[in-house]
Amino acid sequence: MEVIEMEKFGFTISTGRQIDYESNDRRIAEYILEKEPSFRLCIECGGCSSTCTTANFTLFSLRELNILIKRGEIEKVRENIKKCMLCGKCTLVCPRGVNTRNVVVLTRQALQKADYYAI
């Protein structure tokens, strides 16, 4: 019997926007925190995003990604982290001394490792 795909008729399932802290996976945050402890000091001021060349031309916010990493909302991070050109301007402006550039590098590493179940 042919399976009827409801989406063809315009029906979808709403996934919900709520962050469910319990079911999220924060291994990537833990990986970064272990290797770059300054990541803890981020106060989400947005200094990094405002100086960021990528953020000025595309929908990319390192500030937002920082939060999503900490909450374990990884899909958006995975989609966006590639956009960074590693120029390091964000690191120069950070008022809390977070090595933001290294956070990006470690996030990419962690995502790769997570894909191979290495963390």
Next chain:
Amino acid sequence: MNGNVVVIGGGTAGMEASGQLARAGYLVTLLEKAEEFGGHLNNWYHLFPDRRSGEEVMKYLDNQIDNKNITFHKGIRIDNLEKNKDKFIIKINGGKEIIADAIVVATGFDLFKSERKEEYGYGIYDNVITSVDLERKFRNGDLKLNNGESPKRIGIVHCVGSRDEKVGNLYCSKLCCVTAVKQAIEIREYIKDSKVFCFYMDMRMGGALYEELYMEAQEKYGVNFIRGKVSEVGESIDCELIVKVEDTLAGRPLKMELDMLVLMAGMEISQGSRDVEKALGLKTGDNRFFQSMDNHFGSNISNVDGLFYAGTCTAPMNITETISHARSAVSEVINYLKNGSD
């Protein structure tokens, strides 16, 4: 030296003011409604920002009032308070009359009653407590859940009863942010494998060494800060607290399970202050605290000649500020007794 001064309120401000006046040679009567001096300081285990013990400050204050010029009245109630020409007449405990040339009002604050924010479940769920309850637990060494277990995940809610139109308090109580950070650090030290989450609207770390303490909480103790006002707290069938908040920096609603929730209750003008206000027609501001005659250089001066304010009956203050404010009240009293009102 001429002049009898009555100090109403035997907390930090009242004790300091009494001690300083007595040392300057004035005769002081210190009135306190409770059975012991010290006021809210008696509830405090450790103080921010250096985590000195509350008892140590109590010792200093006890020492301050150890002076033969001071007459003590504990456990009293004021029946009548009036001004007749230049003299204040105070009747206490159904009869005894005290005449004063000047009064220092050091009637302090009351803690916001957290039951009023019903959505946080204080008084409904066992494991929702206030900052003062937590200090008591630290002091008694029993930071446990109701079932006797150690809490592993603890949330701290900032601004409970402060900056909240719904409870009629638009002002910031100013000390709760740093108290939250201090308590978060202490929880992390007390229970090594615990996780602490602070839910804040703004982090107001304006005092000396506060910002450094905030940084230490993040760096050394891994305290998590989530920007958002908790909107509701519920309980699951196995007694876990379920907290709903918007993580405003992620721009998404967030749901989290916690073992214990600590509410940072704010400060309100005390009932004792309101009684004095009514008796003598003292001016209060929109925030209901006493309104002094000038914000910059008359913060101890009231609208009644010879009556001066000391401490948190005028605004939320920490211990350092309260002691300084009490000392400046003393300087105003001495000036008044020597020169009259200018």
